[in-house]
Amino acid sequence: MITRLEQIIDVLKSNEKKRLVAAYANDAHTIEAVNNAVEKGIVDATLVGDKETIKKTCAEHNIDVTKFTVVHEPVEIKAAQKAVELIRNGEGDMIMKGLVSTDKYMKAILNKETGLMPPKAVLSHVTVMENPNYHKLLVCSDVAVIPQPDLNQKVALTNYVINVARALGIDTPKVALVAASEQVLPKMEACVDATIISKMADRGQIKNAYVDGPLAIDVAIDKESVEIKKLESKVAGDADCLVFPNIESGNVFYKTNTKLAKAELGAFVVGAKCPAILSSRGDSVLTKLYSIALAALVASK
Amino acid sequence: MSPIRSLDQMVDHLRESGKKKKIAVAYAQDPNTIGAIAKAINEGFVEAVMIGDEKEIRSKAEAEGINPEIFTIVHIPNDVEATTEAVRMAREDEADVVMKGLVGTDKFLKAVLNKEKGLLPPKAVMSYVCALDLPKYDKLLFVSDTAVLPYPDLNQKVAMVNYSVKMAKRFGIEKPKVALISATEKPNPAFQGSVDDSIICKMADRGQIKDCIVDGPLDVFLACDPASVEIKGIPTPINGEADCLIFPSLEACNSFYKGLMLFGGGELGGLIQGTTKPVVVMSRSESEKSKFYCIALSVLMAD
Numbered sequence: 001m002i003t004r005l006e007q008i009i010d011v012l013k014s015n016e017k018k019r020l021v022a023a024y025a026n027d028a029h030t031i032e033a034v035n036n037a038v039e040k041g042i043v044d045a046t047l048v049g050d051k052e053t054i055k056k057t058c059a060e061h062n063i064d065v066t067k068f069t070v071v072h073e074p075v076e077i078k079a080a081q082k083a084v085e086l087i088r089n090g091e092g093d094m095i096m097k098g099l100v101s102t103d104k105y106m107k108a109i110l111n112k113e114t115g116l117m118p119p120k121a122v123l124s125h126v127t128v129m130e131n132p133n134y135h136k137l138l139v140c141s142d143v144a145v146i147p148q149p150d151l152n153q154k155v156a157l158t159n160y161v162i163n164v165a166r167a168l169g170i171d172t173p174k175v176a177l178v179a180a181s182e183q184v185l186p187k188m189e190a191c192v193d194a195t196i197i198s199k200m201a202d203r204g205q206i207k208n209a210y211v212d213g214p215l216a217i218d219v220a221i222d223k224e225s226v227e228i229k230k231l232e233s234k235v236a237g238d239a240d241c242l243v244f245p246n247i248e249s250g251n252v253f254y255k256t257n258t259k260l261a262k263a264e265l266g267a268f269v270v271g272a273k274c275p276a277i278l279s280s281r282g283d284s285v286l287t288k289l290y291s292i293a294l295a296a297l298v299a300s301k
Numbered sequence: 302m303s304p305i306r307s308l309d310q311m312v313d314h315l316r317e318s319g320k321k322k323k324i325a326v327a328y329a330q331d332p333n334t335i336g337a338i339a340k341a342i343n344e345g346f347v348e349a350v351m352i353g354d355e356k357e358i359r360s361k362a363e364a365e366g367i368n369p370e371i372f373t374i375v376h377i378p379n380d381v382e383a384t385t386e387a388v389r390m391a392r393e394d395e396a397d398v399v400m401k402g403l404v405g406t407d408k409f410l411k412a413v414l415n416k417e418k419g420l421l422p423p424k425a426v427m428s429y430v431c432a433l434d435l436p437k438y439d440k441l442l443f444v445s446d447t448a449v450l451p452y453p454d455l456n457q458k459v460a461m462v463n464y465s466v467k468m469a470k471r472f473g474i475e476k477p478k479v480a481l482i483s484a485t486e487k488p489n490p491a492f493q494g495s496v497d498d499s500i501i502c503k504m505a506d507r508g509q510i511k512d513c514i515v516d517g518p519l520d521v522f523l524a525c526d527p528a529s530v531e532i533k534g535i536p537t538p539i540n541g542e543a544d545c546l547i548f549p550s551l552e553a554c555n556s557f558y559k560g561l562m563l564f565g566g567g568e569l570g571g572l573i574q575g576t577t578k579p580v581v582v583m584s585r586s587e588s589e590k591s592k593f594y595c596i597a598l599s600v601l602m603a604d
Contacts, residue, residue, distance in 0.1 A: 151490055184504045186455050192500060199488045199499035199518075203535065214503075232506065 001169040003136040005128065005264055005286075008168075008293045012042040018296040020045045020277075021092035023083035023108070024076050024100035026053045028061055029281050033288035034096070035063045040289070043296050046092060048083045049099070050074040076100050080108035084116055087274055093299040094268075096277040096292070109272055116272040122146075122156035125278075126164050127254050127267040128294055134221060139165045139173070139241040143250035144278075145269065151193050154243060155206065158197055160270045161241035162209045167298045175201075176220035176239035177213020178249065182231060190214060190245035197243075210234040213243070217253070266290025268298075275299050304473040306441060308434040308568050308594045311472065315346045315597055322600045323348045324581075325396035327387035327412075328380045328404040329372075330357035332365055333585070337592035338400075339367045346600050350396060352387050353403070354378040380404040384412040391420060391578040398599040400581040413573070413580055420576040426450075426460035430468050431558055431571035432598060438525060443469050443477075443545040447558050447571060448582075451551045455497045458547060459510065462501060464574040465545035466513045471601055480524035480543040481517020482553070486535055488518060494549030513545075514538045521546070521557070570594030572602060579603050 002008055012018075022034055025047035031054070034045045047054055051072040058065040071086070073079040080100045086092045095116070097105045109116045110123070117123065125144040128137050141157040142149060149157060158175055165173035177194035185191045194213030201211035212235035218225040223237035244250035257263040264284075268291055269276035275295035279288045305311050324341075326334060329351035335358070341347035351358050355376040362369040377383040384404050390396040399420070401409045413420050414427070421427055429448040432441050445461040446453060453461060462479055469477035481498035488495045498517035505515040516539045522529035527541030548554035561567060569591055573580040579599040583592050 183507055184500055184509060186500055192496070195499045195503035196488050196490070196496055198503060203487050205487055230508075 001136075005130045005137070005266060005290045005293070008266075008290070008297055009040055009042055012293060012296055013040070017042065017044050018093040018299045019043065019091070020094050020096055020292060020296070021083045021086050022047050022049075022096045022098045023105055024073075024079035025049045025096075025098035026057065027099040028057055030096070030098040031057055031063060032061060033279065033285070033292065034068070036285065036289050037292040037296075038067050042293055043094075045069070046071060046086060047098075048073050048079045048086070077104045077108070080105050081111075081114065084108045084111070084114065087116060088114070092274070094275045094277065094292075094295040095272075096295075097279070102278065105278070109269075109276055116274060116276070118273060121271045122153050123269065123271040124153070124157055124160055125267065126160055126270050127250075127265055128164065128168075128290070129254060129257055129263050129265045131257060131261055131263040133261060136240065137168060138221070138239065139168070140250060140254060141241075141243055141270075142247060143244065143254045144247070144267070147247045149246070151196060154193050154245075155197060155200065156271070157243050158201075158206055158209075158211060158241075161243060162206070164270075164294070164298055165240045166208065170240050171208075173209045173240040174235040174238055175209050175211045175241040175243060176215045176235050177211065177243050177245075178217055178220060179214030179245055180216060182215045182219050182229070182236070184214065188214075193245070209241075212236065215239075217242075264290065266292075266294040268295045302473040304440070306439065308432065308441070308570055308597075311432075311570075311594070311601060312344065312597050315600055316344055318346075320600060321346050321348060322397040322603045323350065323395075324398040324400050324596065324599070325350045325352060325387040325390040326400045326402045327352060327384040327409060328402040329353040329374075329383075330361055331403040332361050333589065333592060334400065334402045334583075335362050335367060336365050336589060337596055339365070339371060340593050341596045341600070342371050344597075347596060349373065350375060350387075350390065351402075352377050352383045381408055381412070384409055385418070388412045388415070388420060389418065392418065396578070397603040398579045398581060400596070400599070401583065406582060406584075409582065413576060420578055420580060422575075422577060425575040426457050427576070428453075428457065428461050428464055428574040429571060430461075430465050430574055431569050432468065432472075432594075433558060433561065433567060433569050435561060435565060435567040437565060440544065441472060442525070442543070444554055444558055445545070445547055445574075446551055447554045448551070449573070453549070455500060458497055459501060459504070460575070461547050462510060462513070462515065462545070465547065468572075468602065469544045470512065474544050477513045477544040478539045478542055479513050479515045479545040479547060480519045480539045481515065481547050482521060482524060483518030483549060484520060486519050486523055486533075486537075492518070492549075494518065497549075517547070568594060570598040572598055
């Protein structure tokens with residue numbers, strides 16, 4: 001079972017390398033992040049973008065461009081589409097956003113005819129957090145994509161975090177459905193949805209996990225709080241996964257975690273046929289590396 | 302106290318306990334009611350105040366071979382007034398139980414539900430629990446709501462759970478197993494009942510509902526048949542041994558118990574829930590035995 005993000009690097013080194021495809025990888029931020037991953041031996045990479053610009057950027061940053069496969073496509077939106085096409089043709093296992101705008105990148109992924117979304121799939125986002133004050137990793141959703149998930153979407157999120165946790169070696173992950181209280185308050189949708197999803201897991205409609213909710217964040221991750229409140233729960237105090245009732249709670253949680261508690265993380269978009277990395281320039285070098293590593297861990301060949 | 306597993310055992314228990322309660326009968330000149338009350342008096346756990354037309358009460362009793370001196374008779378020859386008096390007696394602790402006689406159910410419940418002078422506290426949920434004694438089940442089955450709430454919402458369903466648990470505990474069942482009945486054991490947002498059941502289960506997990514083991518949604522097989530539980534492989538703490546069944550609608554519960562009586566046989570006794578004192582309402586279609594059991598049940602539940 002992987003309990004620290006850096007352990008993922010080691011696991012990947014001993015596995016067959018997955019293939020990353022970067023969409024419109026003209027810029028130094030993207031190329032450096034990809035290079036870091038390639039250097040560490042965790043992925044093979046294809047850079048889609050303007051060939052000359054890529055060569056130039058590599059030269060300027062002392063990066064050996066021959067380590068990558070370069071596919072020439074100088075137009076931003078076409079580069080995104082090309083990257084998607086490569087994945088569809090089986091020439092890549094995971095996709096990464098380069099200099100292309102998030103809008104165009106997601107548009108290419110979401111295209112009904114030529115994109116990467118299975119029918120009826122729920123597009124979402126998983127963040128894996130490593131916090132010095134918690135004894136293992138926390139797989140969280142959805143901190144970035146779905147504003148107000150309905151029941152169906154929350155079930156999808158639950159399954160996504162279970163999937164990622166299992167890829168981290170946790171056989172039967174403990175999933176906490178986060179709400180403002182562990183007491184069931186029928187007027188709060190977060191509480192009601194949590195009880196339904198818990199019961200669905202009891203009935204095997206959600207598999208391979210212990211699911212409990214509603215759980216406030218303190219009882220989800222703090223054993224002492226659980227003892228004080230005399231809560232009986234397979235998940236409380238020891239959660240592997242946190243499913244948030246809305247984007248605000250998730251977003252605030254992960255940012256508070258990183259800015260005030262010095263947590264590290266890796267994240268990627270889920271629901272498409274392959275993991276989609278969406279790092280921003282504000283992300284640290286480590287975050288970008290871990291995002292690629294996680295995507296590689298989860299991607300199927 | 303070891304659990305009471307049949308209605309006859311309940312009667313035995315009452316006889317042996319020496320418990321005796323006073324029943325005020327509203328408009329008592331009904332031969333069926335008179336007969337059932339007389340039997341309870343003979344068993345020793347009831348005193349009866351028969352409110353109605355004295356002459357009628359006497360002659361009907363005598364026609365059944367019953368000595369009217371075993372009753373206290375209060376002469377009020379009008380159905381509404383008689384009912385008002387019966388309810389007043391219970392309110393003012395002059396009686397422990399109120400029972401409907403020849404007065405129409407509408408008029409009877411109107412008096413029981415009267416805001417100033419009735420027996421239902423503000424905000425209390427009125428419901429109904431029936432204890433079923435079935436030849437094919439090895440203990441009693443407490444079911445709700447057979448008679449009052451057409452489509453219970455979450456709040457009402459929680460009340461139904463608590464009422465059935467309270468009754469089961471009076472029968473000596475320490476931690477009653479409560480099954481929340483649906484057509485399937487899988488929660489499905491298309492069935493509001495199954496959603497409410499999930500909520501109630503979690504409330505019980507969190508100690509918001511106490512003294513019982515709750516699970517749902519469950520179908521009747523998983524609730525009452527251990528073999529089904531094994532075949533389906535659904536782990537449920539109810540394990541086919543439910544003490545209480547809570548139904549999503551009155552039509553479901555009413556049909557369930559009537560179907561059982563019709564095709565499987567058995568006996569029953571039931572009571573209105575939510576009132577400050579036990580209230581017995583019986584229909585003419587109920588057997589003599591049922592009426593007697595209802596009376597006995599009201600004595601068991603009376604404080």
